[in-house]
Amino acid sequence: MRILVLGGTRFVGPSLVRELADAGHEVLLFHRGEHEPDLPAQHVYGDFAEFDRHFGALREFEPEVVIDMLAVRASDAGRVGAFARSARHAVVLSSADVYRAFGRIWRSEPGPPDPVPLTEDAPLREQVLDAEYDKIGVEAALRELELPVTVLRLTGVHGPGDFQHRLWSYLKRMDDGRSAILLDETMAAWRWARVYVEDAAHATALAATDETAADATFNVAAATASSEAEWVAEIGRSVGWHGRVVSAPSVLLPDYLREDRFDLRQDYVVDSTRIRQELGYREIVDAGEAMRRTIVWERANPPGPTHPHADFVDRFDYEAEDESLARIGRATA
Numbered sequence: 001m002r003i004l005v006l007g008g009t010r011f012v013g014p015s016l017v018r019e020l021a022d023a024g025h026e027v028l029l030f031h032r033g034e035h036e037p038d039l040p041a042q043h044v045y046g047d048f049a050e051f052d053r054h055f056g057a058l059r060e061f062e063p064e065v066v067i068d069m070l071a072v073r074a075s076d077a078g079r080v081g082a083f084a085r086s087a088r089h090a091v092v093l094s095s096a097d098v099y100r101a102f103g104r105i106w107r108s109e110p111g112p113p114d115p116v117p118l119t120e121d122a123p124l125r126e127q128v129l130d131a132e133y134d135k136i137g138v139e140a141a142l143r144e145l146e147l148p149v150t151v152l153r154l155t156g157v158h159g160p161g162d163f164q165h166r167l168w169s170y171l172k173r174m175d176d177g178r179s180a181i182l183l184d185e186t187m188a189a190w191r192w193a194r195v196y197v198e199d200a201a202h203a204t205a206l207a208a209t210d211e212t213a214a215d216a217t218f219n220v221a222a223a224t225a226s227s228e229a230e231w232v233a234e235i236g237r238s239v240g241w242h243g244r245v246v247s248a249p250s251v252l253l254p255d256y257l258r259e260d261r262f263d264l265r266q267d268y269v270v271d272s273t274r275i276r277q278e279l280g281y282r283e284i285v286d287a288g289e290a291m292r293r294t295i296v297w298e299r300a301n302p303p304g305p306t307h308p309h310a311d312f313v314d315r316f317d318y319e320a321e322d323e324s325l326a327r328i329g330r331a332t333a
Contacts, residue, residue: 004063015201074137148214159197188247
């Protein structure tokens with residue numbers, strides 16, 4: 001098939017493009033040109049804010065499927081909607097943060113924790129947390145289109161290219177020889193859903209090439225969800241770290257390790273049964289290998305001082321952490 005990918009040069013995109021090309025599909029990428037990985041695809045360069053100016057060139061490609069990897073506002077739904085008369089269907093990447101449970105965690109949606117695992121029919125958030133990032137608005141606008149659209153609700157994606165550096169704060173401590181890693185006790189027990197980047201790309205490729213996926217919504221997540229303490233231990237095993245994970249009440253921790261702004265009674269476990277049963281989705285990378293690849297990339301690409309999440313990844317006051325460990329030791333003696 002001829003497949004148009006809007007975005008596709010960062011993180012999930014390159015793995016998706018390679019899988020589609022390896023399967024014999026013809027791929028055209030529309031992107032700004034800020035990232036130029038070596039990909040088996042044609043390119044059209046342009047600014048998404050001026051999408052209409054480039055629509056003619058994209059329409060000439062006569063895409064049968066359109067994949068939008070960068071829809072973050074309701075108005076963005078019009079990009080795939082523009083192909084309603086020519087394409088068979090579209091795939092749009094959304095997020096599992098659309099669920100009300102996500103708002104429970106951020107304390108923006110009042111009420112008790114929602115039951116988990118969260119299926120695709122779980123209640124959605126009512127509050128928009130950021131007007132510049134509104135996946136609920138995107139999904140609502142997609143439902144108004146004449147073009148059949150597959151919505152993929154991705155969970156926390158990790159792996160090479162992760163601009164959020166989800167492993168970095170733990171991996172750096174291990175590489176720095178820390179004998180203990182501190183976690184707020186509520187965070188230590190909290191479970192949240194993740195997916196490895198190449199597996200997320202594989203799910204997207206399945207949705208793009210299977211017309212039975214049209215007009216369906218799928219969660220994309222690993223089959224199991226680890227607690228944060230278990231996740232840290234998995235990283236440790238992968239790098240041969242022999243330290244311990246220490247959980248403690250917020251009051252005993254440095255301010256930057258306290259997680260009391262969140263309501264972590266709400267676990268964030270997401271059910272991916274539907275995509276497994278209906279599209280035959282399975283992870284294509286072993287969990288241990290996925291962790292190894294992620295660690296190799298993180299070590300080779302540490303976040304710099306201009307990183308947008310520098311306030312998170314640079315929280316390494318080891319003197320303060322040692323003082324906390326001493327307080328914890330006295331409290332439990």
